[in-house]
Amino acid sequence: MSLAVIHTRAQLGIEAPAVTVEVHLSGGLPSMSIVGLPETAVKESRERVRSALITAGFDFPQRRITINLAPADLPKEGGRYDLAIAVGILLASGQLKRWKGSEATEMIGELALSGAVRPVRGVLPAAVAAGRSGRSLIVALDNAAEAVMAQRTEVFAVGHLLELVAHLTGKQRLEPVLGSLSVTPVEEGPDLADVKGQLQARRALEVAAAGGHNLLFSGPPGSGKSMLAARLPGLLPPLETEQQLEVAAICSVAGHDVRPACHGVRSFRAPHHTASAIALVGGGSHPRPGEISLAHQGVLFLDELPEYPRRVLEVLREPLETGEILISRAARQTRYPARFQLVAAMNPCPCGYHDDGTDRCICTPDQIRRYQQKISGPLLDRIDLQLQVPALPPEALLQPDQPGESSARVRQRVVAAHVRQLERQGCMNRELGGRDLEAYCALDDATRALLVRVMKQTQLSARACHRLLRVARTLADLAGEERVGQEQLLEALAFRGLAGADCD
Structure with missing residues (x-):
């Protein structure tokens, strides 16, 4: 056989389009060329695959090898195609016989020079897509726990190229990876009962959680704005199954831990005010998800809101309305979901003490106006709840502990409100x-x-x-x-x- 076809998956945002690896051997001077819009890392797989095959004890064909990654108009990046290319060469050269179910098998993995199979990013979306196509998926051992979170996909994990060949030839069959191997539960977040006083702010948090509304806290330093914001994820109900997979897919593509999302935990992202617009919305030559996508179905907290450059804040306006971000490049467009709750905190003036009932403020009216005007009217329009958070008086702050309502108790009311909304209109009130x-x-x-x-x-x-x-x-x-x-x-x-x- 001089032609072999192997199935694998590319990465395009949180999508995993199917890619067919076609390997053809022909006469001529020994060479190996890869076509199909490969990026630099894909072209370098020639050397990785050659060394891995020789190290594993296989013959590298001294013929003209042409590898086509179809479809040809889809950009290919990374080392995720190494495993499929190596198996294709073994098939085309006759060192490996076509196995039963080859058309129903996909494989993803990067090869080390020793033949070891290394993990890659974006395995979870590939596992979900493979399951929808009715195919099994072969991945690296370190990707197995993530891949089985796709639930309905049969996953096999290999640590070395020789293990894969033994599995495909039937000499030593691998057992499918079980979901119980995946993860351990994550810890609970901070509790609302730890917050002293601030009854109106606590009520605003409950309302924001119940309807998915955006929230702005304004008040002097030390009034508890950041403490309150950090407790919003604990008031939200756990992610549903489809939401878990979508959020986990974003984490997988970004190279982050997928375990919290797969246990239903809402994300809480708090970028520093020096973050760029690309850091917030995503981008780069190979578009990666930004903070707003990593906060999908969770909370994006912007502390010291006026300290962010105005052009950075303005990029939030469209995602706040649409719930997604489209990153356009010359060769392609990448769409990431970004349905997040914005929670922001700010001081009323540069020194922070304007209108707090004392004479500590040293800012002029012009300084206060310029500071507050750093946030545009259209952005403020998109923030549903805008609340003043006063500083606690000393007697309230130093009072012995009298815990307020816990996050768990407030969450019960929030969940009940969510149920009413979904039964009545099929979506959250914010939508x-x-x-x-x-x-x-x-x-x-x-x-x-x-x-x-x-x-x-x-x-x-x-x-x-x-x-x-x-x-x-x-x-x-x-x-x-x-x-x-x-x-x-x-x-x-x-x-x-x-x-x-x-x-x-």
Whole structure:
């Protein structure tokens, strides 16, 4: 046989498109060429595969070897094709006979010069895609625990090329990797019971968790803004199965630990304010997921919000609306999901003590205005809850422990609100729009008149009005109410800093 075909998977965002490795041997001067839009790391597989085959005791064919990675218009990168190329050469040269079920087998792995099989990134999306195609997947030992998280895919793990050949020839068959080999449970996050006082901020966290709303805390240093934000993931219900796989796929592509996502744990990402726009949204010559995608179905916390460059903050506007980010390059486009909850914290002025009831603030009105204007109006429009967090008085801070409600208890109410939303409309309140918003956030005449007065007085934008209605709908869900009433609307106004705007 001078032609062999092996199946494998590429990596394109969190997708794993099928790739066919075609190996052809012909007469002519000994050479080895790889075609099909390979990147540098793929071209270098020639030397890795040659050395691995010779070290493992196989003959490297002294013929003209042509390797085609199809489809030819899909860019190929990394060393993930090494294993498929090596097996293809063995098949084409007759050193390995075609095995039963070869068409239903895919393989991914990088080869060391010794013939050892090394792990690669992005195995979980490949395992999911292989299972959907009805094929088994062969991976490196170090990728096995991740690959079996695809659940319905038969996974075999190999540590060396010789093990793979023995398995394919039937001399020493490998047993499928079991899911029980995968992971150990992760620890619980910080508890809301540790927070002293701040009843309104705790309530805002509950509302944000119940409806998936974005949240901004403003207050002096040490008032507990970061402490409160870190407890939001603990109020959210665990990820569902499809969400787990999607979040774990992003972690896999980024080279991060997939275990927390596969146990339903929501991510909490807190990039430093020196992060670039690419670090937030993703990018690079080979587009990688950024912080907003790593926070998918979780929380993105931006501390010291005005300290971020304005152009960096502005890139968040579109993902906050669409729940995804499209990274365009000359050769391709890569789409990553980015449905996250934004939680931000800021000081009211450069020194941090403006309007805190003391005379400590040393900032001029012009400095305060410039500081606050670092955050654009369109971005603020997309933040549903905007809350002042005052510093605790000393007597409250030093009072002996009197724990408040725990995260577990608040989570029960949040889960109940989630259930109401999904049963009623099939999505979270933050995703309501168009006719659904009119249908599920309908107001009676008196409540509608109140909202009209507020909009005229404060000149609220249409987007801000819709977000106000979504928050009111969440408050009604937490209260178990079928309709949004004046009580919920007034509380939603208070959470947006408009408590005094309901005058006649």
